[in-house]
Amino acid sequence: MKLSYLTDTLSYKALWKADNDQSVQQAYTSDLLSDVMGNAPEDSLLITIQGHKNTVAVASLAGMKGILLCNNRAAPDEMLDAAAREGISVFSTTDDQFSASYKIAKGLGLV
Amino acid sequence: MQHAIPINTYTSPTVVLELIHRLKVKEVMSRRLMTAGISTPLKEIQELMRRESITGVPIVTGKRILGIISMDDIIQALDHGYIHEPAGNRMSANLIILEDDMPVSFAISYFEKHRFRRFPVLNREKELVGMVTSRDITTGLLVAINREVEAIERLQAKNRPLDTELEGTLTYPVIQYDFEKAGLASMEIKKRLKSHGIPSQIIRRAAIAAYELEMNLVVHSSGGEISSRFFPDRVEITARDNGPGITDVDEAMNEGYSTANSWIRSLGFGAGMGLPNTKKISDEFSISSSPGEGTLARAVIWYTKPKEEVS
Numbered sequence: 001m002k003l004s005y006l007t008d009t010l011s012y013k014a015l016w017k018a019d020n021d022q023s024v025q026q027a028y029t030s031d032l033l034s035d036v037m038g039n040a041p042e043d044s045l046l047i048t049i050q051g052h053k054n055t056v057a058v059a060s061l062a063g064m065k066g067i068l069l070c071n072n073r074a075a076p077d078e079m080l081d082a083a084a085r086e087g088i089s090v091f092s093t094t095d096d097q098f099s100a101s102y103k104i105a106k107g108l109g110l111v
Numbered sequence: 112m113q114h115a116i117p118i119n120t121y122t123s124p125t126v127v128l129e130l131i132h133r134l135k136v137k138e139v140m141s142r143r144l145m146t147a148g149i150s151t152p153l154k155e156i157q158e159l160m161r162r163e164s165i166t167g168v169p170i171v172t173g174k175r176i177l178g179i180i181s182m183d184d185i186i187q188a189l190d191h192g193y194i195h196e197p198a199g200n201r202m203s204a205n206l207i208i209l210e211d212d213m214p215v216s217f218a219i220s221y222f223e224k225h226r227f228r229r230f231p232v233l234n235r236e237k238e239l240v241g242m243v244t245s246r247d248i249t250t251g252l253l254v255a256i257n258r259e260v261e262a263i264e265r266l267q268a269k270n271r272p273l274d275t276e277l278e279g280t281l282t283y284p285v286i287q288y289d290f291e292k293a294g295l296a297s298m299e300i301k302k303r304l305k306s307h308g309i310p311s312q313i314i315r316r317a318a319i320a321a322y323e324l325e326m327n328l329v330v331h332s333s334g335g336e337i338s339s340r341f342f343p344d345r346v347e348i349t350a351r352d353n354g355p356g357i358t359d360v361d362e363a364m365n366e367g368y369s370t371a372n373s374w375i376r377s378l379g380f381g382a383g384m385g386l387p388n389t390k391k392i393s394d395e396f397s398i399s400s401s402p403g404e405g406t407l408a409r410a411v412i413w414y415t416k417p418k419e420e421v422s
Binding site: 031032038042048052054060062077080084 | 290
């Protein structure tokens with residue numbers, strides 16, 4: 001699934017988008033960053049409500065490609081600046097983590 | 112006259128002079144632009160300024176800048192009752208611009224010469240690519256100066272005699288509750304391994320181990336350091352702190368055991384997974400601690416012995 005699926009098909013908002021439209025094969029839903037660190041697969045999308053700079057650090061170190069903030073959570077400037085530095089796209093949606101995970105699982109062809 | 116940026120562009124120390132000449136405007140400017148069009152009402156721009164806490168908004172068509180509306184323009188508009196007029200009628204079109212390739216020393220002298228508090232930045236194609244405030248320059252310079260000092264420190268470290276098998280050591284101080292800089296040491300370790308051409312799966316494991324140990328210092332210790340030693344066949348990551356120490360190390364190794372407070376948990380940390388995660392992901396792991404003294408944790412990741420991914 002291309003990350004542009006989030007904006008083009010699901011009409012989610014792109015808060016910061018990396019130049020090249022990256023692909024992900026998997027996604028991981030969690031608000032516990034230590035859980036993300038230990039268990040999230042590489043080259044995946046993080047579905048979370050944790051909108052702060054450390055989320056970017058975790059996603060980057062775990063080799064993830066994008067972050068989707070649910071429940072319309074805001075991303076502070078410093079988070080977006082960090083995302084731009086690390087080349088990790090950040091999206092936001094009014095959907096909660098459950099609905100977003102379902103829609104993305106569909107986009108990934110998993111359901 | 113009060114200086115906008117307290118650096119003298121002629122007589123400052125050589126290191127600083129070199130920096131402000133070498134550093135380009137594009138390296139310090141803010142790239143996230145808040146712009147408006149000529150038909151945007153000033154009222155809307157006022158709201159944009161309030162919402163985004165900015166004091167100047169470039170008026171553009173496409174990527175071309177036509178003018179600028181500053182906080183002063185808004186105050187004038189409120190005073191004289193034309194706040195509902197479009198920006199095009201009232202913008203300052205007499206612009207002083209910077210080019211993104213100019214050295215920062217130029218920008219500093221612009222702030223001295225002109226009364227403006229911000230300058231639009233154009234690229235070679237005359238497209239608006241950023242804005243520069245004196246705050247951007249101060250921040251950019253601080254970052255650059257930090258980098259210089261780090262380089263100097265590293266040079267000093269290099270001159271110390273090292274273990275013969277060692278390929279290099281990186282050491283970073285970690286400060287308690289400094290969530291701002293948390294992850295910096297791990298990022299550097301990741302970069303170093305990447306530059307050595309280590310496979311990405313191995314780098315990922317080293318980065319995760321380093322980050323967990325680093326976060327442990329941020330969350331639980333009264334400060335310490337993360338140090339990584341790069342060998343030809345492995346990387347050794349050590350976290351050392353000066354307290355408060357762990358009462359029951361065995362218990363701390365259990366998933367879910369944590370002494371973190373609620374605001375740390377609200378950030379998504381402190382779930383009691385750090386040490387178990389680190390152990391799982393490392394090829395070798397050891398920890399020793401005594402209350403009142405400090406903790407020493409060590410994780411080793413071999414480049415050649417691929418461990419099963421944590422699932």
